[in-house]
Amino acid sequence: MAKMNLLQAINSALDxxxxxxxxxxxxxxxxxxxxxxxxxxSGLQEKYGRSRCFNTPLVEQGIIGFANGLAAQGSFPVAEIxxxxxxxxxxxxxxxxxxxxxxxxxxxxxVGGLTIRTPYGGGIHGGHYHSQSPEAYFAHTPGLKxxxxxxxxxxxxxxxxxxxxxxxxxxxxxxxxxxxxxGEVPEDEYTIPLGKAEVVQEGSDVTVVGWGAQIxxxxxxxxxxxxxxxxxxxxxxxxxLPWDVDTVAKSVMKTxxxxxxxxxxxxxxxxxxxxxxxxxxxFLYLESPVMRASGLDTPYPLAHEKEYFSDHLKTYEAIKRxxxx
Amino acid sequence: MAKQMAKDPQKTAVTTKLEVIxxxxxxxxxxxxxxxxxxxxxxxxxxxxDKELALKMFSTMQFIRVLDERMIAxxxxxxxxxxxxxxxxxAAAIGSAAALxxxxxxxxxxxxxxxxxxxxFTIEQFMNQLFSNAKDLGxxxxxxxxxxxxxxxxxxxxxxxxxxxxxxxxxxxGQKQSGDKTCTLCYFGEGAASEGDFHAGLNMAAVYxxxxxxxxxxxxxxxxxxxxxxxxxxxxxxxxxxxxMKAIRVDGNDIFAVYAxxxxxxxxxxxxxxxxxxxxxxxxxxxxxxxxxxTGYRTREEEDAxxxxxxxxxxxxxxxxxxxxxxEEADAQQQSHKExxxxxxxxxxxxxxxxxxxxxxxxxxxxxxxxYDQLEELKTHIKKYPDAYPKTSGxxx
Numbered sequence: 001m002a003k004m005n006l007l008q009a010i011n012s013a014l015d016x017x018x019x020x021x022x023x024x025x026x027x028x029x030x031x032x033x034x035x036x037x038x039x040x041x042s043g044l045q046e047k048y049g050r051s052r053c054f055n056t057p058l059v060e061q062g063i064i065g066f067a068n069g070l071a072a073q074g075s076f077p078v079a080e081i082x083x084x085x086x087x088x089x090x091x092x093x094x095x096x097x098x099x100x101x102x103x104x105x106x107x108x109x110x111v112g113g114l115t116i117r118t119p120y121g122g123g124i125h126g127g128h129y130h131s132q133s134p135e136a137y138f139a140h141t142p143g144l145k146x147x148x149x150x151x152x153x154x155x156x157x158x159x160x161x162x163x164x165x166x167x168x169x170x171x172x173x174x175x176x177x178x179x180x181x182x183g184e185v186p187e188d189e190y191t192i193p194l195g196k197a198e199v200v201q202e203g204s205d206v207t208v209v210g211w212g213a214q215i216x217x218x219x220x221x222x223x224x225x226x227x228x229x230x231x232x233x234x235x236x237x238x239x240x241l242p243w244d245v246d247t248v249a250k251s252v253m254k255t256x257x258x259x260x261x262x263x264x265x266x267x268x269x270x271x272x273x274x275x276x277x278x279x280x281x282x283f284l285y286l287e288s289p290v291m292r293a294s295g296l297d298t299p300y301p302l303a304h305e306k307e308y309f310s311d312h313l314k315t316y317e318a319i320k321r322x323x324x325x
Numbered sequence: 326m327a328k329q330m331a332k333d334p335q336k337t338a339v340t341t342k343l344e345v346i347x348x349x350x351x352x353x354x355x356x357x358x359x360x361x362x363x364x365x366x367x368x369x370x371x372x373x374x375d376k377e378l379a380l381k382m383f384s385t386m387q388f389i390r391v392l393d394e395r396m397i398a399x400x401x402x403x404x405x406x407x408x409x410x411x412x413x414x415x416a417a418a419i420g421s422a423a424a425l426x427x428x429x430x431x432x433x434x435x436x437x438x439x440x441x442x443x444x445x446f447t448i449e450q451f452m453n454q455l456f457s458n459a460k461d462l463g464x465x466x467x468x469x470x471x472x473x474x475x476x477x478x479x480x481x482x483x484x485x486x487x488x489x490x491x492x493x494x495x496x497x498x499g500q501k502q503s504g505d506k507t508c509t510l511c512y513f514g515e516g517a518a519s520e521g522d523f524h525a526g527l528n529m530a531a532v533y534x535x536x537x538x539x540x541x542x543x544x545x546x547x548x549x550x551x552x553x554x555x556x557x558x559x560x561x562x563x564x565x566x567x568x569x570m571k572a573i574r575v576d577g578n579d580i581f582a583v584y585a586x587x588x589x590x591x592x593x594x595x596x597x598x599x600x601x602x603x604x605x606x607x608x609x610x611x612x613x614x615x616x617x618x619x620t621g622y623r624t625r626e627e628e629d630a631x632x633x634x635x636x637x638x639x640x641x642x643x644x645x646x647x648x649x650x651x652x653e654e655a656d657a658q659q660q661s662h663k664e665x666x667x668x669x670x671x672x673x674x675x676x677x678x679x680x681x682x683x684x685x686x687x688x689x690x691x692x693x694x695x696x697y698d699q700l701e702e703l704k705t706h707i708k709k710y711p712d713a714y715p716k717t718s719g720x721x722x
Contacts, residue, residue: 314706
């Protein structure tokens with residue numbers, strides 16, 4: 001075990017994967033010698049050479065198109081999109097190509113080796129274009145897997161699963177926690193299963209569902225609720241697509257109440273899907289409607305970042321709304 | 326040559342000689358007027374610039390350099406969240422903006438503060454944007470350096486790279502339709518020229534023959550990625566030929582060459598509806614932004630070697646030799662800019678953030694009922710926890 005921050009854990013996962021299989025390569029804008037703008041790929045070019053860790057020209061649609069081709073050829077490309085906000089030129093490649101490669105060819109071809117890494121989320125004074133949480137756009141795309149880790153340990157184990165999973169995976173990294181989240185991480189290989197949620201904290205009064213950096217926010221809200229004598233069960237989805245309906249439903253059937261806390265704008269964020277599914281699966285167990293704490297339905301404003309953000313206080317208020325309905 | 330018969334594949338000229346066109350078929354030199362020491366090349370023609378214009382260009386250069394230096398420091402002090410310097414590229418932005426008419430639209434990438442200052446953006450306007458305060462024209466919503474000003478015909482900056490390129494084509498198409506004899510000048514870097522939007526924008530401009538000038542600042546780096554890892558060809562200018570577009574390669578550190586090139590491009594754009602691609606060769610002397618440290622990807626020796634070609638000393642030497650400014654006057658002007666910038670910084674720093682109500686404004690032309698509801702909910706929440714939202718709680722009644 002070693003103390004690592006989230007970036008170091010990502011770096012360690014890439015290192016382990018590249019050492020294990022020489023068909024794993026990492027690339028993206030500034031990813032090579034510089035090691036990426038966040039330094040997630042530091043040292044990998046020196047260790048594995050310029051043909052396995054390299055800079056790309058500045059073209060996101062090209063990065064993912066290239067990665068699709070490389071994956072179709074049988075490699076395990078790990079493509080970095082520098083910010084989730086800049087993934088949209090690659091939307092066509094991801095939605096129409098990556099996600100449909102296997103299905104449209106009757107499994108003659110697939111790009112299962114592909115992993116797309118991208119930082120997402122706010123709280124770093126990033127304004128409109130360095131703060132967004134675009135996971136819901138992609139969650140509307142059958143054929144993709146979407147994974148979002150909450151801490152260094154989760155990041156390494158989930159990324160290693162993502163890289164060698166036989167399906168293309170969009171791996172979204174909470175950049176606010178890149179250096180802020182530190183924890184014990186095994187130096188060797190280990191995996192955490194995709195598509196499985198985790199009960200981070202057991203409780204009996206209300207279930208709060210979240211993913212990624214929002215888990216930390218939910219934990220703070222749960223502490224506030226605990227002072228009121230409220231026992232909160234926290235479920236980290238870890239995978240947005242496919243997601244672990246059973247674990248969430250089981251938890252809600254136990255507590256009878258559910259809250260989703262998410263960073264993205266309220267309307268059509270992934271929490272909408274979670275809420276709809278909970279009412280389908282747990283209707284007779286629910287004591288109150290599923291509540292949501294979300295970002296506002298506006299672009300992410302710089303000066304009003306704090307006000308926009310679905311912070312621990314807003315999450316705490318959502319918990320209270322659920323309890324006092 | 327230049328038959329361009331391929332527009333109709335059936336009419337393509339025939340040859341019996343198997344010819345492979347070499348990758349470097351175009352070898353485009355860089356247009357220069359001023360030598361590095363500020364003297365004029367023998368036989369070079371100085372553009373028609375009077376003293377008043379020349380001094381305005383120089384003063385703007387000095388101003389931008391002072392502003393950049395001061396705001397980098399302000400970011401280091403934690404007074405603003407981010408900054409992005411144009412150090413070394415001032416001539417490219419200011420020389421090109423000076424060759425335009427005021428009614429021409431400018432669409433920037435994010436390193437052309439010189440063009441905006443030349444247009445008349447005041448130091449107060451710069452500072453209000455940089456501090457995301459209530460007086461910022463962009464209402465404090467975007468990161469620092471994302472300026473924009475409709476009154477100055479300067480489109481608001483957007484972080485995603487290259488998106489402005491096809492937009493410039495569309496804007497210029499509208500200008501042509503309206504017959505108002507204006508053009509659009511679109512800045513971007515050699516890194517952004519790799520984006521798909523570059524291809525889309527240039528191809529459409531050439532097909533529609535619209536009055537647009539694509540101005541590429543080739544400064545050698547896209548964050549850490551050197552130009553030789555960005556493209557294998559001879560830079561950006563030769564690409565124009567493939568689109569059926571005119572091109573000029575110019576020394577971006579020679580303000581007279583930039584001015585002359587842009588003036589000619591504007592003439593072609595406005596009078597002949599010919600889009601033009603200008604590639605200005607320069608060097609990004611600063612880091613990409615305050616978020617990176619160039620020592621991680623290039624050497625001091627390289628930076629020092631490029632510093633001697635920087636644009637301001639060259640222009641200053643010419644002005645002094647011409648007798649339009651003295652060394653003392655130039656120094657005094659720089660000092661005066663420093664004082665102006667510092668005073669404006671201190672003033673902007675104390676202006677509060679925009680009112681909370683602004684948060685839902687401009688999502689649409691008028692806020693939806695759902696947005697009003699979210700605002701009311703937010704106000705109730707802030708009233709409950711005023712200490713957690715110190716920037717706005719005082720204004721929430």
